[in-house]
Structures are given as C-alpha cells and as structure tokens.
Amino acid sequence: MIKKVINNPKDVVVETADGLILAYHGDVKKIENSNAIKRTEIRPGKVCLLVGGGSGHEPLFAGFVGENLADGAVSGNVFAAPAPDQILAATKALDQGKGVLYLYGNYAGDNMNFDIAAELAESEGIATKTVRIYDDVASAPLERITDRRGIAGDLFVIKIAGGAAAKLDSLEEVYRVAAKARDLTRSMGVALAPGSIPETGQPTFTIGEGEIEIGMGLHGEAGVSREKMMPADELVSRMTDLILKDLPFKSGDEVCLLINNLGATTMMELLIVNRKVRALLAEKQITVHDTLIGSYCTSQEMAGFSISLLKLDGELKQYYDLPAKSFAFTKG
Amino acid sequence: MTVEKLSLSEFKGAMLAIADGMIASKDLLTQADQAIGDGDHGIGMARGFEAVKAMLSEKNFAQIEEVFFSTGTSLLSSIGGASGAIFGSFFMGAAKGVKGCIELDAPGFKNALAAGLEMVKKRGGANIGDKTMVDALEPAVQAAMAYNGNSLGELSLQVYIAAEAGMQRTKTFTARIGKAKTLGERTLGFADPGSISITLIFKFFSDYLKQMA
Numbered sequence: 320m321i322k323k324v325i326n327n328p329k330d331v332v333v334e335t336a337d338g339l340i341l342a343y344h345g346d347v348k349k350i351e352n353s354n355a356i357k358r359t360e361i362r363p364g365k366v367c368l369l370v371g372g373g374s375g376h377e378p379l380f381a382g383f384v385g386e387n388l389a390d391g392a393v394s395g396n397v398f399a400a401p402a403p404d405q406i407l408a409a410t411k412a413l414d415q416g417k418g419v420l421y422l423y424g425n426y427a428g429d430n431m432n433f434d435i436a437a438e439l440a441e442s443e444g445i446a447t448k449t450v451r452i453y454d455d456v457a458s459a460p461l462e463r464i465t466d467r468r469g470i471a472g473d474l475f476v477i478k479i480a481g482g483a484a485a486k487l488d489s490l491e492e493v494y495r496v497a498a499k500a501r502d503l504t505r506s507m508g509v510a511l512a513p514g515s516i517p518e519t520g521q522p523t524f525t526i527g528e529g530e531i532e533i534g535m536g537l538h539g540e541a542g543v544s545r546e547k548m549m550p551a552d553e554l555v556s557r558m559t560d561l562i563l564k565d566l567p568f569k570s571g572d573e574v575c576l577l578i579n580n581l582g583a584t585t586m587m588e589l590l591i592v593n594r595k596v597r598a599l600l601a602e603k604q605i606t607v608h609d610t611l612i613g614s615y616c617t618s619q620e621m622a623g624f625s626i627s628l629l630k631l632d633g634e635l636k637q638y639y640d641l642p643a644k645s646f647a648f649t650k651g
Numbered sequence: 652m653t654v655e656k657l658s659l660s661e662f663k664g665a666m667l668a669i670a671d672g673m674i675a676s677k678d679l680l681t682q683a684d685q686a687i688g689d690g691d692h693g694i695g696m697a698r699g700f701e702a703v704k705a706m707l708s709e710k711n712f713a714q715i716e717e718v719f720f721s722t723g724t725s726l727l728s729s730i731g732g733a734s735g736a737i738f739g740s741f742f743m744g745a746a747k748g749v750k751g752c753i754e755l756d757a758p759g760f761k762n763a764l765a766a767g768l769e770m771v772k773k774r775g776g777a778n779i780g781d782k783t784m785v786d787a788l789e790p791a792v793q794a795a796m797a798y799n800g801n802s803l804g805e806l807s808l809q810v811y812i813a814a815e816a817g818m819q820r821t822k823t824f825t826a827r828i829g830k831a832k833t834l835g836e837r838t839l840g841f842a843d844p845g846s847i848s849i850t851l852i853f854k855f856f857s858d859y860l861k862q863m864a
C-alpha cells in the first residue's frame with residue numbers, strides 16, 4: 320500500500336470536492352445531484368463552458384472554474400470519466416439559454432459519457448457542442464491526431480475557451496475559437512515513477528530503478544520509449560524537439576509555455592527544465608509570451624513533468640490575456 | 652433437466668446472482684486492468700453492480716425489459732468511464748430485444764444479446780480484433796444465433812463458452828481502443844479486462860440456470 324493522506328478511499332472524490340469548494344470562498348457552489356461545481360455568479364444569456372473528466376488529476380478540472388475560465392466542472396471517480404447523468408445535471412445547471420460547450424480530454428470513456436449526455440441534453444432542448452482535447456504528441460502519429468490523448472495542454476484550451484465564452488455570444492463562435500486553441504496546442508510528458516489509485520493503493524504501472532518513460536500518459540499509458548535516466552538538458556532537448564516538429568512551431572512564432580508537474584517532481588527540477596526549454600526556443604527564434612510552471616494536471620504522486628506549447632495568433636492572444644480568477648489559475 | 656425459461660422473479664434472481672458474482676470478482680478484474688490499462692476496471696464494475704443490487708432490492712418490475720434496462724442505467728450512472736458507457740449500453744440495448752416479454756426464454760435471450768451487441772457497437776465503435784469486450788461478446792452472440800434448441804440453460808452455457816474463447820483470443824491481440832491502446836505490443840499476452848467481465852457475466856448467468864435445474 321502506498322501511503323496517502325486520506326480517510327475512507329471510497330470517499331476521496333466527495334471529500335476532495337468539499338475541500339475545493341471551501342477553498343473557493345464562495346466563488347463556486349456545488350451542483351445538486353452531481354459531483355460538479357459551478358460559478359456562483361453566471362451572467363444570464365452567456366454561452367457556458369463545462370469542463371470535466373476523471374478525478375485524480377487535481378487541480379484539473381475543477382480548479383479552473385471562474386471568471387473568464389470554465390463556468391462549471393464535473394468530476395468522475397478516480398481516473399474514470401463522469402457518468403452521463405452527472406454531466407447532464409451540470410449542463411442543466413449551467414445553461415443560460417445559449418447552449419453549453421463541452422471541453423475535455425480525448426479518452427474513450429469521456430467521449431462516450433459526454434456524447435450520451437449531449438444526446439440527453441438535446442432531448443431536453445439544450446444545445447451543446449464538443450471540443451475534445453488531444454495535445455499529447457507521444458500518444459499517436461500526426462495522421463491519427465484524433466486518437467491522441469488530452470494532457471496538461473487542457474489548461475491552455477480552457478483559458479482561451481473561457482475567454483471566448485465570456486466575450487462571444489454564440490455557441491458556434493465559442494466552439495470555433497476553442498477548437499482553434501486545441502489545434503495549436505502540443506504537449507509531451509515523461510514519467511519517472513508511477514502514481515497510485517487510492518482505492519487499490521497500487522501503482523498504475525511499474526518502471527525499473529533508474530528508468531524513465533518518455534511520452535507516458537496520465538494513467539500510465541505507454542509513451543514513445545523507455546530509457547535509462549539521463550541529464551535534464553538531454554531529456555528536455557528530446558522532448559522539445561518532438562513537440563516543435565509536430566505542429567510545427569517555426570521561427571517567429573509566439574507561444575505560451577507550460578511546464579507541468581505530474582505530481583511528485585520538485586519546483587527545482589521544473590525550473591531547470593524551463594531553463595533548457597527557453598534556450599531551445601530562443602535558438603529557434605520562438606518567443607515566449609507567458610510561462611506557467613507548477614502543478615496543473617497531475618496523476619496522483621506520479622513523478623515526472625510535461626511540456627506544453629500553445630501557438631498564439633492575434634485572436635487567441637486577446638483571449639489568453641484576459642484576466643482570470645480560479646482556485647488553480649489566476650491571472651491579473 | 653435443463654431450464655427452458657425464467658419467470659420475471661427468477662430472472663431478477665439471476666441478475667442478483669450476476670451482481671454478487673461481479674462484486675466478488677473485483678480484485679481479479681482490477682489486476683487484469685493493472686496489466687494493460689489503468690487499474691480501475693474491477694473497482695468500477697464492483698461499484699456498478701453494488702448499484703444494481705440496491706436497485707433490484709428497491710424496484711418492482713412488470714416486464715423482463717425493465718430488469719435489463721434498469722440494470723443498464725444503474726451501471727451507466729454509477730461506473731462512469733469507458734466501462735460504464737459500454738456495459739450500461741449493453742444492458743439498455745438488451746432491453747430492446749425483449750419488449751413486452753414477461754418471461755425470458757431462449758429466443759428472447761437471443762434477441763436481447765443481439766440488441767445489446769448492436770448498442771455496444773453503436774456507442775463505442777469497436778470491432779473484432781480491437782481488444783475490447785466486443786471480442787468476447789460478438790462470438791457469444793454468434794454462438795447464440797447458431798443454437799437451435801429451446802433450452803435457456805443450454806443456450807446460456809453455449810454463450811458463456813463462446814465468450815470465454817473470445818476472451819482468451821484477446822491475449823493474442825494488441826489493443827487499438829481505450830486506455831490500453833497506446834501500450835500496443837505490450838498488451839500481448841494479457842486478456843482485455845472488459846472481455847473478462849462480459850465472460851463472467853455470462854458465466855454467472857449460466858451457473859444460476861445450472862443450479863436451478
């Protein structure tokens with residue numbers, strides 16, 4: 320059993336939500352009959368943004384509900400997509416008559432449960448549209464981009480979509496901007512040690528002493544290669560190279576950079592990573608508009624990190640630069 | 652003697668036996684998912700069938716389809732994840748195959764299985780060889796269609812045997828769908844957890860009919 324600061328493992332999801340709501344100091348409230356939260360104040364007539372997915376990745380998703388961000392978030396059990404009735408309850412609680420955009424990571428479970436909820440919402444007269452995030456370049460080749468997983472790049476798409484949902488008043492338009500942000504986001508992770516599921520206390524995968532897996536997914540899904548541990552600069556060079564050539568990012572591009580802790584990696588290491596990423600971007604004449612470093616999309620106590628880049632254009636930059644306030648992401 | 656058909660209350664008893672069996676299989680299913688998925692399959696199935704048990708003890712039914720449908724919605728709303736949608740769809744789809752029936756006989760069970768498979772494929776888009784529960788379910792449905800007798804007991808045994816063989820074949824496939832898909836070749840040698848679950852569901856149903864006979 321891996322040690323965790325929990326009570327009954329069956330209660331982790333509900334107790335996490337309770338703690339989170341308290342930390343928001345009244346800015347969000349619980350949605351009845353659902354393990355979901357919504358902003359306390361939602362402007363009537365606004366297009367709403369609902370994000371969600373399995374629990375266990377905190378602060379993703381529920382930590383990003385707030386001004387110019389998501390209007391609500393629905394959480395499933397640990398590493399399992401929320402059920403359709405939970406998503407539907409959240410959809411009904413959010414809708415202001417202009418429809419709801421669903422934004423979530425591209426996994427079989429999330430896709431099916433959100434699709435069922437969308438069908439149920441439609442039969443109740445609520446319009447929805449869906450943007451699935453697939454930023455993880457390690458998870459499938461570019462020709463099969465819609466098979467890729469969604470990882471920390473989720474945050475960039477939520478930031479842009481949240482801004483668009485605050486400013487634009489048609490679901491179609493918000494969808495267009497969110498999809499564009501998704502299409503211009505690329506990420507890649509590396510795992511040094513596994514996380515574990517509270518209910519079993521067991522690691523989600525095994526990895527040899529002194530080994531790392533480049534490109535490993537948030538639930539222990541395989542990446543591109545297993546290797547011996549290597550110096551930070553070498554590791555970062557390999558990951559950044561794969562990200563840059565995928566979009567591809569080019570000289571003259573302006574990007575936002577996210578260095579995300581998967582759970583157990585220290586800020587010291589993340590800063591060492593940042594130093595090398597910036598050197599590589601500078602070499603390519605790619606400028607960095609904003610940098611985020613910290614725990615945004617985790618996998619319990621998994622050790623490792625991911626690097627995400629969002630390529631900005633004029634429109635995206637305008638939404639990115641809007642102020643935002645939430646538990647896990649605040650921007651002046 | 653084998654059982655020809657089940658009355659409504661007997662069918663409810665069978666569903667209860669399946670639920671108990673699935674709850675008791677939690678660790679086995681979780682270990683299967685630890686090998687090639689994210690290690691939560693047993694937890695989800697146990698949670699789902701706990702909900703089915705609670706639902707069965709509360710509700711009264713007038714028709715077979717209601718038992719199937721309520722089992723499906725209980726799984727759908729309590730499991731979440733891929734398996735909630737898939738196993739929920741299976742039972743909700745199966746309900747469509749037995750519209751208006753107040754007993755479950757062999758032809759009714761065949762129709763239920765076929766309708767369940769159709770719903771699973773519609774929802775998840777998986778085909779034979781993708782290393783999912785469809786690899787056990789589809790051959791089970793084919794075996795059911797090939798059965799010409801009128802004993803529900805015999806039919807359910809054929810279904811279980813075919814599902815078991817399909818489940819064993821998943822060991823030779825690399826996953827192309829779900830969280831295991833990106834493990835690719837590393838999934839060789841391991842059975843798909845969802846295919847184990849559907850096989851067990853059929854096994855517990857067949858066992859229930861056997862002990863009734």
Ligand SMILES: Nc1ncnc2c1ncn2[C@@H]1O[C@H](COP(=O)(O)OP(=O)(O)O)[C@@H](O)[C@H]1O
Nearest residue numbers: 428692732733734775777783784829844845846
């Ligand atoms: N599209 C699909 N069609 C049929 N079965 C599927 C599909 N996606 C996943 N499954 C089944 O679900 C099982 C995984 O369930 P589970 O581990 O509970 O969900 P999750 O993948 O969300 O963690 C797989 O073993 C597979 O049999």
Ligand SMILES: [Mg+2]
Nearest residue numbers: 688689691692
């Ligand atoms: Mg799983």
